[in-house]
Amino acid sequence: MSRNPKSPAPAAPATLPASIRERSIVLVGLMGSGKSTIGRRLAQRLGMAFADADDEIERAAGMTISDIFAKFGEAHFRDGERRVIARLLAGKPHVLATGGGAFINEETRALILKDSLCIWLDADIATLVERTARRSHRPLLKGRDADAVLRELAEVRNPIYAKAHIRVSSASSPHEHTVRAIMEELSQWNA
Numbered sequence: 001m002s003r004n005p006k007s008p009a010p011a012a013p014a015t016l017p018a019s020i021r022e023r024s025i026v027l028v029g030l031m032g033s034g035k036s037t038i039g040r041r042l043a044q045r046l047g048m049a050f051a052d053a054d055d056e057i058e059r060a061a062g063m064t065i066s067d068i069f070a071k072f073g074e075a076h077f078r079d080g081e082r083r084v085i086a087r088l089l090a091g092k093p094h095v096l097a098t099g100g101g102a103f104i105n106e107e108t109r110a111l112i113l114k115d116s117l118c119i120w121l122d123a124d125i126a127t128l129v130e131r132t133a134r135r136s137h138r139p140l141l142k143g144r145d146a147d148a149v150l151r152e153l154a155e156v157r158n159p160i161y162a163k164a165h166i167r168v169s170s171a172s173s174p175h176e177h178t179v180r181a182i183m184e185e186l187s188q189w190n191a
């Protein structure tokens with residue numbers, strides 16, 4: 001399905017191709033790329049439900065992500081993350097913000113790519129460092145040089161995030177720019 005180039009860019013949910021609204025939209029990308037914040041706004045714009053995988057993991061485990069990492073280790077967290085994402089994607093179509101490492105796990109990535117529309121939110125390292133410095137709840141950055149960690153993660157993860165269906169820059173402020181850029185991509189997406 002393609003958009004008539006003469007018609008204005010659709011902004012209202014009802015104008016999006018039905019094939020998009022029939023599946024979940026999953027946001028992936030590095031810490032600080034805006035998955036949680038933009039995901040919530042995007043869901044509102046689309047009139048879809050929203051879920052944040054990190055919040056769901058914390059609810060299911062009854063403890064914070066930092067505590068899961070500290071008490072049980074990252075491998076245990078990834079296992080829980082995969083199970084929570086599988087459960088969420090088996091439900092009604094919604095907008096899902098994943099944690100930055102979810103899409104890197106092969107099994108979780110396969111689940112995401114199977115039925116959902118996957119969007120990579122991408123931003124430069126300086127922007128990610130500035131944004132992640134606003135809150136200190138991310139165990140992979142705790143007590144570490146965020147610039148160095150994010151650079152290393154970008155090198156390993158960016159080729160994997162590139163497997164997402166759509167890539168959108170989230171580097172510019174305000175948030176609305178990113179939401180609009182996603183809406184524009186969705187309106188042109190050929191399912």
Ligand SMILES: Nc1ncnc2c1ncn2[C@@H]1O[C@H](COP(=O)(O)OP(=O)(O)O)[C@@H](O)[C@H]1O
Nearest residue numbers: 031032033034035036037131172173174175178
């Ligand atoms: N497009 C944007 N423009 C400006 N600030 C943003 C944008 N996207 C996210 N932010 C800010 O960056 C911070 C981290 O965003 P968050 O949604 O938690 O990222 P993630 O879930 O990808 O780690 C938040 O303070 C958020 O307000």
Ligand SMILES: O=C(O)C1=C[C@@H](OP(=O)(O)O)[C@@H](O)[C@H](O)C1
Nearest residue numbers: 030031032054099100101138139
């Ligand atoms: O990149 C990662 O491996 C992680 C990202 C975090 O989510 P955000 O990307 O929402 O910060 C959270 O899932 C956990 O701290 C691990």
Ligand SMILES: [Mg+2]
Nearest residue numbers: 035036098099
């Ligand atoms: Mg998040």
